[in-house]
Amino acid sequence: MTRPRLHSHYDTLRVERGASADGVRTAYRRLAQKFHPDKHQGRSAAALVMAQINQAYEVLSDPAQRSAYDEWLASEDARLAGRGADAVVFTPDRFGWGAWLVWATASLAVLTVGYVVIATWAPAPAAVRPAAQAQVPQRAQAQPAAGDTASAQPAPAPRPAKSL
Template sequence: MSDAQPTHYDLLSVPPDATADMVRAAYRRAAQRHHPDRCSGDAAAQQRMAHINAAYAVLSHPERRASYDVWMRARQARRLADAAAQAARPSRFAETWPWGLVAATAALALATVGTVLYKTSLPALVIATHALTR
């Protein structure tokens, strides 16, 4: 089953701790509601009924149900581990911000050096310009 599909418990609308009698009653209700003979004209009724039968086949058998419950817990643990790994993965900003800091520092240093050179060479240019105009 993929994440988009409901669990067997969801298909039969029973809680995971439901008794065998509750599962049987839920199966009968679902089978009556979704049976292809009752839902004439509904093309998906046969497929829904097949899913309901598969869910009941697993949940009505004690060993299969125990195995399914173990699988569900493992699937949930995997989802949580994947979410934790995704949360721990650095974002694109976290990976690139040092280079932005280096670029900003270099630009500031260049501007500072340019300003110092301009201000120190300006008096010499003014003196040279006055000497030429005399």
């Protein structure tokens, strides 16, 4: 089992922890050329990566800052080693955000297809009158008043069309 280890400035510059000042400078120049924002215009991540590289080089190029950083790193490593297997250490995702996007899209597609299949194959519900119509009773037709002769007479039948 590997011991948990912090991500350090050494890891950022991709050098060993005991690297010489020349090795740190060479690694910084190589990474600065590779990740310089001018080579990656339009990508905001390039500026962030370059900022991390600059910060790592700033600490590791100064002997006083480097020795203080090495002491802090050793104490953190000892603290993590004391925790044993319970240590929670960030490990970057091997597949990145693209895998999560594919997983979410596939899940949504499966759920959609499942719903369509169930809705298609399930028997249709019986025709039920809406509740509002079921509660309203049928109204009786109005009876003509006793003295009302106009409404009591039936409507005249339509006349047949005259032939020429």
